[in-house]
Amino acid sequence: MEILASRVLFRPSNYDRSLAFYRDAIGLALAREYPGGTVFYAGQSLIELAAHGAPPAGAPPFPGALWLQVRDLYATQDELRGRGVAIAREARREPWGLHEMHVDDPDGVALIFVQVPDDHPLRRDTRG
Template sequence: MEVLSSRVLLRPADYQRTLAFYRDTLGLAIAREYPGGTVFFAGQSFIEIAGHDRGSADAAPFPGALWLQVRDVYAVQQQLTAGGVAIAREARAEPWGLHEMRVTDPDGVDLIFVQIPADHPLRRDVRG
């Protein structure tokens, strides 16, 4: 499997407190913000603080997750299923425009496989 990029996804109990810690206390630069979340630059990777998805039935049982960008999440789902990996949540288009699928590792950590469509804001060149 080819992973294009990754990030650590944190789902804190108190979004505002955790946001202030990474933004104000640590002074990390913001890569992007969206309703309910903030993504920080962290060297060759990113740290995303997500205030959404805390109370839904398929929220991660662990306060963090690994976010893995792939070219085709549906193909990865087929590959993992063929290899005997249990899919925690099947690939689907999300309201925020990404296509996501979840697998849980043996320690309960969510692995979120993400496909970014060509028309998504994450794929736009914002340099003007």
């Protein structure tokens, strides 16, 4: 099997509210719009909001989180605050070495914004 592309697909409980959150509050770039949905660029991935097929009543929340890497986490935190986005957990360095900040989308999906410091193993070339 060969995977050619992937994206995360959400069916928000309120499409317009989630569209405004991802487009205006978070500031993701638009990849495409189609009748019934919007797709955003998210680094090397895509996030799609479907305006059709809302989640079933009583459906559990998204079982996980979106991990979104940024260049400067603290500047991102200031930018999001300036747009009125509530920060669920302040930016800080974690014991595993990454800097992380948490934000919840309108349906409770956790967005984990991450900065990888220069000295972190994710930045090392392991080929040699």
